[in-house]
Amino acid sequence: MISLNLIEEYSFGRIKIGGRVYTRDVIIFPDKVYPNWWRKEGHSLCVEDLEIVLKRKPRVLVIGTGYYGVMRIPSDVVNYLERQGINVIVKDTRRAVEVYNELVGKGEDVAAALHLTC
Secondary structure (H helix, E strand, O other), X not given: OOOOOOEEEEEOOEEXXXXXXXXXXXXXXXXXXXXXXXXXXXXXXXXXXXHHHHHXXXXXXXXXXXXXXXXXXXXXXXXXXXXXXXEEEEEXXXXXXXXXXXXXXXOXXXXXXXXXXX
């Protein structure tokens, strides 16, 4: 049986997934965590930042824009992902954590790209 990566805790700059604490941005799938997610332009998301997601093509991608929602998600990035068949949900990271856990619990094919600070 595959162990599902549920997010156990989130606070500014810190997230706990599957018993392990991360202090840098992450991309997660129900079966794998990609730590130290780095974006080309820091607080603005680019398609290139989501290479792992595009390879795996989940049905849903939840994007966490930070504790205060500072990270920008340009509409062209969302449009590109949707043209690839990936439904995009953008929320501040506090809410994104809840949405991701809810979708994993329902057995959805989901990933999350989460900015942990700002």
